[in-house]
Amino acid sequence: MSTTQESFDYSAHIPSNAEKFRQRTLPLLIFAAILVAIPLTGPSRTVYTLMHQMGINIVLALSYNMLLGRAGLLSFGHAVYFGFGGYFAMHAMNWIADGSGIWADFPVFLLPVLGFGAGALAGAVIGWPSCRRAGTTFAMISLGVAELIASGAFMFDSFFGGEQGISGDRMNGPELFGLTLGPISQVYWFIAFWTVVGVVGMYAFTRTPLGKLSEATRDNPQRVQFIGYNPQRVRYLVFIFSGGFAGLAGAMAAVNYEIFTPDAFSLVPSGFILIMAYVGGITYFVGPIFGAILLTYMQSMMSDFTDAWLLYLGVLFISIVMFAPRGLAGIVFGFSAGLRxxxxxxxxxxxxxxxxxxxxxxxxxxxxxxxxxxxxxxxxxxxxxxxxxxxxxxxxxxxxxxxxxxxxxxxxxxxxxxxxxxx
Amino acid sequence: MNIKKTAILAAALSVFTLTAAAAGTIKMAFIDPLSGPFGPSGEGALTSFQLAAEHINAAGGINGDKIEVTGYDNKVNPKESLVQLQKALDSGARYILQGNGSSVAAALITAVNKYNARNPGQEVLFFNYAAVTPAFTNEMCSFWHFRFDAHADMKMAAITDWIKNNPDIHKVYIIGQDYVFGQAVAKAAVEQLAKKRPDIKIVGNELHPLGKVKDFTPYIQKIVASGADAVITGNWGADMQLLMKAAAESGSNVPYLTFYGGSKGTVAALGAGGINRLYQVTEGITNLPASDKQYALIEEYKKRFPQYDYYYHRSFIAMAMFKAAAEKAKSNDPIPVAKALEGLEIDQAYGKALMRASDHQIQMPLYISTVSDDVKYGVDDTKYGWKLVPNGTISLEAAEQPTTCKMKRPS
Amino acid sequence: METIVFALVNGVIYGLLLFMLSSGLTLIFSMMGVLNFAHASFYMLGAFFAYTIMGATSFWLALIFAPILVGLIGAAVERYGLRRVHVNGHVAELLFTFGLAYLIEEIVKIFYGKTAVDYRVPSILDFPAMQIYGVDLPAYRIFMLFVAIAMLVGLWLLLKRTRAGLIIQAALSHPHMVGHLGHNVPLIFMAVFGIGCALAGLAGVIAGNIFVTDPSMAVQMGPIVFVVVVVGGIGSLEGAFVASLLIGLLQNLAVGVNASFADIFGFLGLSAASEVGSITVSSLGPVLPFLLLVLILIFRPQGLMGEREL
The missing domain is CATH 1.20.58 (Methane Monooxygenase Hydroxylase; Chain G, domain 1)
Structure with a gap:
């Protein structure tokens, strides 16, 4: 998959159509092809479950990287937007089950659209005060907001469902593409579809003027101001989109697990998102995808082999920070660049x-x-x-x-x- | 590392073990925290289940089959628990053991219900050994769920029963964590006290945020100022330990009646400060008079797992009941076992245990104990251990609570 | 009345403890721009080391050597870890400390087990010093007060009365200028990082035995220390001091208020039966610092007494 680093240098040479296809479209096609091919291997429930989690985490880590890697905004509260998207989708799932009004005709398959909306709305509300600042101030505001919301989630049971959270049943409402979403192999198509939508959507975002501007704001906000854009506004808009994609991932999780609990908001998942993105490599578009795959695997499978998996996770993270700051993607691309x-x-x-x-x-x-x-x-x-x-x-x-x-x-x-x- | 290949390989291996296991192994999946801050509570229970399984296997197993208890680390996260549940199902487990966290238990109950409905013929049973939200055997009750621990209202019944027999107590203070469980405990305390001792005044009903308070001294000051003769709390974890430390420090010497005072580390943190101050309600305590066999078990456990103490007596009860039910049904399959468990009664080390058929809630005697330095077995590697208090034995009947469960059984 | 007196006494003690933790972090943060996520882990190390030293010798030796040991570890972390990461920018440094916190916790678990250790108040201080309205005020709390004040005075003397202190002060506000003047800035950084960690370790030594010494104590204390530093303002020890006391008092006073939102905002038609109305002020106490943090950052990003923005 191409990196924006490579396609950054517009003035030097504009890529030919063939190059554009090879660097931008082809990797996405390959990614989609892999996702289509996986069910042909006849995976077990464990593999399916793991794949679903990876799909959700890929979208989530990429949405986080819109902030950290692209816009240079370090957030300690990204799980908040994931949580709001997921909770709203969970409530919508229950409205679909009740089948009153327009909800009777709303397919569960399209819940991620609502998740996107809820996440973006949360981003718009919370981002309004916090995006006026960048750097450490922004990071600290995100930390404070996340702590507030995580504590508040236990106080408002009607929306958050208290400790037990909100649960629902995805096998309701009209079916789309002939998927009942009952068996785990059908949920796979739901997750695969939305993972591709999320990845393509966020890749497309990096190609938009706003995506480009967010990188410019990261590198030099003053110059952005000189050429007539408001960096605060750029950050705010990016923040809303990032929250939206996080909400999309939240809705995917809501359909996959059929439950959402308030601990989804706490600092632990937020920290995990940060680790996923950073270990994968925040300077590359694909970096967070690598990170999401590796860390999801580690989280769910490594505890089977060793009691000390958290220690290994810490060592991995510190080694990446110290010796490979460009992450796994940096290692992979460095290797292929070296060979060429x-x-x-x-x-x-x-x-x-x-x-x-x-x-x-x-x-x-x-x-x-x-x-x-x-x-x-x-x-x-x-x-x-x-x-x-x-x-x-x-x-x-x-x-x-x-x-x-x-x-x-x-x-x-x-x-x-x-x-x-x-x- | 090629992750996908490894994952597929692992899956292939687990399919292989599934077929290999069919000849004579009953797989039980223990889904609870085994790492992170809650790791110790999961591990203490896992080791208890494993020791119980070893003893059953050594005595010839169940209907000729051996039990294998495998731990799955869910990091007390409901979503991660569902991932681990899928892994357990893949490995061929038909019995799920879990207890830490009502949120996880709720997620597992719904997941097991859905799985059993969507996969007839491959049903699994969920043995809950510690999640005590009363709803699980009331409005949320399920044929696939069995609870081997007294639920919150039953434990509260034991506490209020003890208060009823203590004429010195006139004022009670209730403090708890501000979430569903803490609120449920407070509600149960108010209702039951009003019924059993209408003369008692509730002088405080306080909820504090979950796991956020560092210094409980101001709360203790409020308790002392209220003139309470007893305090009831459902706190657990750090909230429990910090509350008790502050209480010991302030010199306030009213009894603190707790659900989880016995959880690991609390006695070590308090030392002598726990004596006649920290009380707990449990289904058994090591210092009760018991058979030599039970003493041998307690000592064997401590020797094998020196980090932990014999605390999860109910996991031994659960395994004994499982064995009895499977042998009564002459089958190790979940549905016959579940049907045999309904109404099953066994004799355990500290009295009877009955699995009530109407809601799958265990009924057993409960004991109120406090910390003492004059005991046979200390806990947390200190000389302090748990000693039964006067009037501390609550009979099975006194602890029993009505249920609203309308059980739907498979035909 | 008694509630207020009690809240004041406790608030001051708790506030001073917070200051002991946050003063080191303020120094580090102002000078290096690194928000040390592992700072509370050094607090935890202090408590565990003190437990070991006290077991072998006495509390008084622990009071001296545990912080020194923690300071040395801190200095080593700066020299061999942070300095290496420094070239990759602030985010990398911050993430390094983030990972370090994980690592320290897991290593402590291996050495000390996964649950609380029996770290006690020394028996010589284990008696009630006085009674305030029927509640004992333990002598150990008074002792904490003195240690905190001694530390405060010591730090003040170090910063205002010694040459090293002057350089550190200069480096707080203008780190680059100090470097240009020919001072060995990396060495200053290492020393400050070590001292900061030692102060956190000292806080651990004197607080570990009245709270609980277990591997999760770092996670419990971590976020609140940030709040103090940010609210107080960057580069300002005075600010950290004021913020520590403010948060200590705020938390203690809020617990004493039984009123619910419905009582306060009842005139707006908020009923006690509604979810918002049933929230009481006392249950909000521990959340207040974070609310303060967000408000301060939005309306006064330089903190209470800071001179520059983060």
Whole structure:
């Protein structure tokens, strides 16, 4: 998929139609084709559930990146718009079930449209005071607003349903495309459709004048003002759209889970959205998609393998911030750019050395953490990867911590020297 | 890493284990927090269930099949619980165990109802061991849901029963967290006290935001100023510990009657400050006189899981009832087991336990206890443990509450 | 009357505790522009270290060495973590501390277990100092008051009476200028970060035993500290002081008010049966700081006493 970074440089050369197709349309077509192909592999319920969550998180992380990556607005309360979209969709789902008035003819399939509206409305109301500022002020306002709304959600039961939230049944109202939305395999088409709509919609947004202006406002608000635009207004409009897409994701979640609870508003999900977008890479359009896929997987599956998955998540996040600030997408595109560069062979060797170094350090870390966690639990359980028992009193265990770690650091240093030599 | 491939591989593996498991394993999925701030409460219960399963397996299993309890980490999030539920279903689990958080339980009840309606022949049962919102066995009751814990109104009945027999108590203060559960506790306290001791004055009925208060001293000051003789609270987690710490510090020595005073860490946080101040209501306490077998179980648990204490007695009750029901039905399938569970009565370590058929709510005696340093078993690795208070035994009948449930049974 | 007296006493003590936490954050924030999300994690570390040291020796040694240890860890974090991330901008630094908070919590869980530890008030201070309207005021709270005041005076002397303090003050308002004058700004940053963390650690040592010392104490305290710093205003320790006391008093006073919205706004026709009407002021207490935060940022973005906007 193309990045706006590449298509930024208009004056140098305007891309040909073929290039436009290759960089912009083709990746979206491939993305859609993958989504169509997945059900052909006969996935299990777990895979479907995971896919649905990924779809929702992809839209959510991309909508967040409209703020952080595109407009340079750091928000700690993005889950609020997700929550409002989801709650409104949940209520609408129940109105459809009641079947009174126009709701009798409203298909559940189109609920994300309403979610978009609710999210955008919430963005318009909350964004009005908060978008007058950028930077840390904006971040702190978003934090305060999120805390207020998360606390308030427990006080107004008629809308938020109290601790148990609002639940509904998606199998009501008119059917669209012959989907009853009952079985999980049918919900898949709903999620896939709206994920594509969300991704295409947000990609299209980056191509609009407003999308371009938001980047300009991020980089230099003063100049934007010089050329006659109001940066506050640009931020506000972007904020509304971002809230709308978050609301869209919220409505997707409402249909998928058929329940929404007030903890959807709290700081924890907001933090998770931030981590998804940043780990994926906020400077690329596709970055948050990578991040959403990886972190959704980690969140739902890694706890099956280890008690310490939160620790690994923290390590992953810190390593990305420290060593790969352009995120997973930065690593992927850096790799492909290097291969197409002047000296692909040397680049590949450096890259593989680095990879081996990271893998070795990871082995050391995993052995250390797993032994430590078992020691801490005190159940007398022994960490035994591949049937090899590694008790904490066993010198071999500590060798397996220290040796890979030292070798890994040495290899990484070597890779760094090789990079310097090449530069 | 190729995520999709891994996911598909994992799914393929789980299909494989499903067919392999058909020969002689009953899979039970334990869906509760196993990481993060609520991790300990989930783990304490999971270890109890696993130990109970081990004992049953060692004695020959159920109808010749072995039980396997697998933990699924839901991070106390309703949505994540539904994801974990799908994973559990994929792995072939037909029994779901959960307890932490009424929001999660509500989500699981609706999800299980819908799943069973949409997938006849593959029904699953939900054994709730700790989510105590009364609605689950009243207006929300479901054939697929069984509750193995006394619900909030029953626990309140135990507390008010004890107050009834304490003529020294004239003024009661109610404090709780400002959300559905806290509000329900407050309402139940007011109603039941009015019925059992109309002379008692409710001198305060306070709700504070959930998990936001750092210093409870001003609340304690209000309690002391009101002249209350007893305090009732449904607080849990940090709100519970901080409230009690502030109470101990202020020197206010009225009894604090709690639902969750026994949750891990509270006694350690209070130390001697808990003596005759912190009270709890539970279905059993380790320091009650019991059989040698029960003492051996308590000691085995502590030895195996030194981080935790024997607290989730109800998980042992649940497993014993499951075994009895399956053997009565001569089947390990959910529908016959569910039908056999209805009205089932067993003898457990601290009295009887009866699964009421009309609403799938367990009935059992409850005990009011307070912290003491003169006990057989301390908790949280301190010398302080729970000791029954005078008049502290509440009979099964006294704790029983009426139900509004209109159960719909499968034909 | 007694409610007010009590709220005042408690509010001041709680406010001073907040100041101890937020003074370090204000220093760090003003100088480096980094909102240290892990600041409350250092508060937690202080409490846990004190628990260990007190178990091995005595509370008084813990009072001295736990903050020093925390300060050293803080300095190391700045030197080997933050400084590296600095080139990637403020957002990266902020996110680094965000991840660090996660990491510290998980590591603490491995070493100290997942639930509360038995960290006690030292027995020498474990007696009621006086009674206010029938409620004991423990001697330990008075002790906290003194520690907080001692810290306040110490910090004031450091900043106003020493050369290092002058440089730090200059760096608070004009970090670049100080660099141009030839001072080793990275070293100052490291020192300030270490001192800030040590102050948070000190707060942990003296507050961990009256609250609860468990791995979630950082998450509980985190957001409120930001509120203090932002409300007080950037670059202003005085502002942080005023904001700490303000929030301490506000929270304590609100609890004492039993009136509901219906009582206050009844003249507008708000009924007690409606959802808004049934909310009481006392139940709002803990939410008030965040309301204050949002209002301040909208109407006075430089904070109460700050000189420049965030």
């Amino acid at each position: 560069g002047p000296r692909p062979r040397a680049f590949l060797i450096t890259w593989l050395t680095q990879l081996a170094g990271v893998a070795l350090m990871l082995i050391g870390l995993i052995v250390l953490v797993e032994i430590a966690v078992r020691w801490s639990n005190g159940y007398g359980e022994v960490f035994a990867p591949f049937g090899l028992p590694l008790a904490q009193a066993n010198p071999l265990s500590w060798l397996l911590v220290v040796a890979p770690a030292i070798a890994g650091v040495a290899l990484s240093r070597r890779a760094a020297r090789m990079r310097e030599a090449q530069a």
